Amino acid sequence: MFCPHCGQNNPPDSLFCTYCGACLNYDDNNSFQPTPPMNPYTPPQAPYPPYQYPPYPPMAPVKPKQTNPCAIAGFVLSLVSVFLPWFGFVCALLGVILSGVGISQSTRLDQDGKGFGIAGVIVSSFVLFFYVLVIILVAIGISVSI
Structure with a gap:
């Protein structure tokens, strides 16, 4: 399915465009709801990369002190x-x-x-x-x- 706002291809069951965030809602008769027109001066945005945490280094187990x-x-x-x-x-x-x-x-x-x-x-x-x-x-x- 192509977004009417930015023209990018999206999965068929998407409710929003993964690139620009425009609403991809349908009516009962399978037609798009009206969306605001695309601004010709802004380039289409790429999807956000998934946020990744750096891997944590392995930690040695803490050994409790022995009581004298x-x-x-x-x-x-x-x-x-x-x-x-x-x-x-x-x-x-x-x-x-x-x-x-x-x-x-x-x-x-x-x-x-x-x-x-x-x-x-x-x-x-x-x-x-x-x-x-x-x-x-x-x-x-x-x-x-x-």
């Missing part, structure tokens, strides 16, 4: 030292050591878990301070009573 196990163990031991009065001093001491090792390893090996290590050091330090204070107060109480 020493930092986690130090934090867990610091929490255990709060709730276990008989083994609290030993757990707090081990918590400080493991949390410190976890902080240094997570920094050196670019791992997560530095926050666990810092929290483990802080909690264990408070627990150790509490136990040392209790030991000093018990020693003073024993020396006064003798």
Whole structure:
């Protein structure tokens, strides 16, 4: 089917011209509806090329960072030292050591878990301070009573 506006050939089932966009509507008796006359001063336009995106480069899958196990163990031991009065001093001491090792390893090996290590050091330090204070107060109480 030829467009009455620009004269270009179009597919037979088109409603609009693919070159100039003119309406290709039919009446019931298969005749064209009136269209404005073609401007003789404008050249016929070529169809628009399909828009193409550049291909994306393949991306490597993102691997999550591993959490340092020493930092986690130090934090867990610091929490255990709060709730276990008989083994609290030993757990707090081990918590400080493991949390410190976890902080240094997570920094050196670019791992997560530095926050666990810092929290483990802080909690264990408070627990150790509490136990040392209790030991000093018990020693003073024993020396006064003798």
